[in-house]
Amino acid sequence: MTAHNLALHFEQVVASSPDAVALLCEGESFTFSELNGSANRLARWLMSQSVDRGAVVCLELPKIAEAYALAMACIKIGAPYAFLDPAAPAERARLMLERCRPALIVSVREGFGARAVIGDADARAALRDAVSRLDDSNLPQTALITGVDPAYVMFTSGSTGEPKGVVIPHQGVLHLIAWAKHDLGIGSGDRLTNVNPIYFDNSVFDIYAGLLNGAAIVALDALKGRPPAELVSEITKHQCTFFFAVPTLFMFLDSMHLLSPDWLPSVSRFMFGGEGFPLARLRRFYDAFAGKAKLINCYGPTETSCICSGFEIVESTFDTVEGLAPLGKLNPNFSYRILDDDMKPVPAGTAGELWLGGPGVALGYINNPQETARRFRQDPLIEGYRSILYRSGDLVEAEAGTGVLRFRGRADNQVKLRGYRVELEEIDHALVACKGVTRALAVVLHDAGGASRLLAAYAGAKMTESELRQHCAAHLPAYMVPNRFIWLEDIPVNANGKADRRSVASLLGEAVARAS
Amino acid sequence: MTTTARPEVRSRMRHYITQRLIMKGDSSPLSDDDLLFTSGRLDSLDAVELIMSIETDYGINFSDIGFDLTRLDSISAIAGLVQQPSAEPV
Known part of the structure; x- marks a missing residue:
């Protein structure tokens, strides 16, 4: 089965298994045929909203069925989509939207630009009603989309103080799908978790390596505000076979005694990536599932269509106990x-x-x-x-x-926090935008167990931590807000006159210990 | 033995955890025995921060307690853990 773009590949999967389950979301189940029909209708609706090949569509949505169907609709007309965090601070959302220059924004919240708001049940029902009258057959123009047409835009932190939107072509995702099939054995009969936030790079794997290999995907909310045992039970209830998440989540479940074959009997493959998994913490995970499930460490910057290498953890991986799991061979x-x-x-x-x-x-x-x-x-x-x-x-x-x-x-100041890629300069810029702050520098302190703590030093007018935290929360996503803010008379500089992040890190390490 | 009085540890921990909960929009009352992680009120991100904070403040190595977060699952549990003879404030 070969196709030169994602949409045709998806339609081939639909044709071969129309009645198989494709998506489980919000307590509902959708077959491939149903998802494809919705996507075709939404594609025609998008075109009626002046969206055409090459135009960008921003999807500021949580994990609702429409989010997945709209992504498929976009790839069918060659309009790259960008999932944006619906809870992102308004200022950051504005920066991302302005970069995208979207033809249409489908969102759960009000705002500027050409926007369809589906924030409540009535609005969702109205959209469903509007598209239900449209044709649900495949679109002829899908065949014209090439492998180098953009498929999606994924935002990631930028060192200039503004997020960058990575543009990924159809061919990049086609290779990811092929790798997942051949190296990870994903196919019909599999059920993949989609625990990763939909606006986060890792979810590209969940959606495409799953759906476009004929597997089902199960939309699951991350832990926010609910017992972790509930998430684990839901994965088991839905008989998920493949569970991909950031190491932070697996380490957390392990610490809560929830990462075991008793709790997760249906999972045959666990994959982690987005940040390093310390071998010292991985050993327990490996031992718990030895002979029952495979563990795969994957690696890939957002710019390489999610994943570019994978490594299956084996006994000899632990010949070295220090450091992080290997990245593996390139795909x-x-x-x-x-x-x-x-x-x-x-x-x-x-x-x-x-x-x-x-x-x-x-x-x-x-x-x-x-x-x-x-x-x-x-x-x-x-x-x-x-x-x-x-x-x-x-x-x-x-x-x-x-x-x-x-x-x-x-080689630079990029760090990984709970799997999210963070350019420390973006935090520096946000802090300096706070009235009274003249210079600022964010640093990360690491502990031996692999945990990372984000701190910030600033110079200028002294302010309370809560003032600075509020300012940052209005400009940055929660995972980029420093845990502590420490005032310094001045920010140390190196021999070249540039702010010296290393000596600031050492100063802050001491300051935090003193303040405790 | 530690020189930190139990009420002080509890009060510091309560302040610290309450602040984190407020940041997450959770202003429900918090008693010393309420479960923090099992209940989902604190998550994996909070766990990383809490562990590093306890490691920094009290010199406890999390690997020494087997990375067991259930031992930090309430203010009372944390207070009990950091006042074990091996834990000294730093």
Whole structure:
């Protein structure tokens, strides 16, 4: 079964198993045929709202059935969609919407721009009623969409103080689907959890590796405000076979004695990614499921269509007990180079920056040519023809012989907090925008168990923690709001006159210990 | 033995946890024996912060208690844990 775009691939799956369950959401079950019919109607509705091939649609929605159907509708007309957090601070949402310049925003909240609001049951029913009169057959123009048409836009933190929208082509996701089928064995009969937030990169895997391989996906709310045992019971009730989440969630469930075959008997594969999984914490997880379920560590910047490598955890993984689980070998169709600061290949067995190429790499950042030019560059070792590599900023080392990559740190100030990618400069910018703050620097302190704590130092007028927290919460998502704010007479600088994040981290570590 | 009086630990923990709950929009009353994580009032993000805070403040290594969050599941439980002889305020 081959198709040159995601929509045709989806329609082939629908044709081969129309009555199989595709989506379980909000207590309802939808077959592939039903989901496809909804998507076709919504595609025609989108076109009636002036959405056409290449136009961007922003979906500011929680995990409701319409969210999944609208994503499929967008790929059918070649209109890239961007899922946005419906709870994001208004200011951050504005920045993302302005970058997207969407033809239409479908949202649960009011706001600016051409917008369809489906915030309550009545509004949802009205939309359902409006589209029910439309044709539910496949659209002829779907065949015209190519592999390099953009499929979706995924926002991630930006070092300039503004989130960046990564544009991923259809072909990138087609490779992800093929990898999931061949390497992870995902197919009809599987049920994938969609615990990852829908506006978070990891959910791309849940949706596409699931639906487009004929598997069902189960929309599950993250833990917010409800007992963790309920989430685990729901996964078991729905007989999920594949559970993908960030290590923070698995470590949390483990700490609550909920990560065991007794609680999760139906899961045959666990996958984690988005941040490193400390081997010291992984051992217990591995032992608990030995012989009963596979554990896979995956790696991939948002710019590589969600995932570019995977590594199955085996007994020998624990020959080294320090550090993080290996990233694994790159998936077929990704090329890579490991380069030093002078863009020369590093000798075998030494760490360098990972540059990634191939059809799975993003087209760039939406309406942001400067950032695109900075991160997507001509392969320095190739002259004479175009060969673009994405500069990941991740420092890695390739194991001699096997090609297995190991993470060795970052070349810049990007950190991972609970799986979310955070450019510390974005927090610096948000703090400096607070009246009275003259300079600010965010830092992350790590503990031996792999936990990370976000702190901020600032100079200027002294303010209460609560004032600063409120200011940050109005500009940044919750996971980017520092836990503590510490006033310093001035921010230390290094020999080049640049703010010295390392010495600030050491100062803050001492200040927190003193204040406790 | 620790020099920190039990009521002080409880009061610090109550203040700290109440602040986190308020940040999450949860202003329901909180007693010393109310379950924090099992109930879902605190989640995985709060767990990371609470653990690091206790590690920093009281020198407790979370790996020494087997990464067992159920031992930090109420203000009373935390107060009891940090006042074990091995835990010294730092």
